[in-house]
Amino acid sequence: MGTLYSAVFFAPPGLDEQAVNAGLFNAVDRVDQQMSTWKADSDLCRLNTAPVGQWQAVPRELLQVLHTALLVSRESGGAFDIGVGDLVSAWGFGPAKQLDEQRANALRMQQRKPASEVLEIDSSTARVRKVEPVALDLSGIAKGFGVDELARCLERFGVTRYLVGIDGEMRARGLKPDGQAWAVAIEKPLRGVREVMGVMELTNAAIATSGDYRHWVEVGNTHYAHTMDPARQMPLSGELAAVSVVESRCMLADAWATALMVLGVEAGSKLAQRRGMDALFVLRDGEGFKELSIVGGQVQTQC
Structure with missing residues (x-):
């Protein structure tokens, strides 16, 4: 995935650390082999290149x-849409790493259906097919699933107190021996700078953040984030700098953080309230930031 994973845990006596290390690596490597758009032989890339209308067998993890x-x-x-792989590539956020303005502008003019309308899943046989052409990209959810796989790996070894993560997407279970929850830093959304904005205490939950400050391109005087807006068929650019979401599974936190980021603070916060979500919206405000915190669907802070 081009990044680092981590696992901090309190283990039962006699745990085979080498076996755990191997298990953790295999867990994330399996996700990468299945869902990467950077590996031409990944299961996702094979699905992308498969003929329209042809059923493709896929691993259970990818199916999930x-x-x-x-x-x-x-x-x-439709704010969260995995059918934007062509846009991701055109804007230089895919393997090509090169902005193609001519192709990006051409894609904006095309009619687009969300992946939910052009992808069919047969869960009973673990098969998927496209009914219309679509380029799938799982960068807004696969990393979160990888974190969940790290958690499942530790639990298979009998570990019940842990904090696992991939590049800032985190999942925690249990408490530390001193009874404290796991402390997770919330990063200040500054481009090119790593700085802590606050700390979230986490137990038996996962957190993921979508933001515009890690990966972006600059066109003229405008910064465009790596997250695509399916409705506008363009990358995000605006005052909303980051959205963090707490969920039961990191896969859900990852996807919903992306969805709320795409929706923006007004529509996103309303949806978060309707769904009873825990979410933090961080907006740029001159040289500083404003925050909107929602806990259990209720607005807690607005400053």
């Missing part, structure tokens, strides 16, 4: 991620 992605897409009104 696709199913969840389409569910979040429908529940977010």
Whole structure:
């Protein structure tokens, strides 16, 4: 995935650390092998290049991620859409790493259907097919699923107190031996700078953040984030700098953070309230930031 993973845990006596290390690596490597757009032989890339209308067998893990992605897409009104792989590539956020303005502008003019309308899943046989051409990209959900796989790996070894993460997407279970929850830093959304904005205490939950400050391109005087807005068929640019979401699973937190980021603070916060979500919106305000915190669907802070 081009990044680092981590696992901090309190283990039962006699745990085979080498076996745990191997298990953790295999967990994230399996996700990468299945869902990467950077590996031409990944299961996702094979699905992307498969003929329209042809059923493709896919691993159960990929099937689960696709199913969840389409569910979040429908529940977010299409704000979360995995069918934007062509846009990701054109804007230089894919393997090519090169902005193609001519292609990006051409794609903006095309009619587009969300992946939820052009992808069919047969869960009973673990098969997927496209009914229309679509380029799938799972960068808004696969990393969160990878975190969940790290958690499942530790639990298979009998570990019940842990904090696992991939590049800032985190999942925690249990408490530390001193009874404290796991402390997770919330990063200040500054481009090119790593700085802590606050700390979230986490137990038996996962957190993920979508933001515009890690990966972006600058065109003229405008910064465009790596997250695509399916409705505008363009990357995000605006006052909303980051959205963090707390959920039961990191896959859900990852996808919903992306969806709320795409929706923006007004529509996103309203949806978060209707769904009873825990979410933090961080907006740029001159040289500083404003925050909107929602806990259990209720607005807690607005400053």
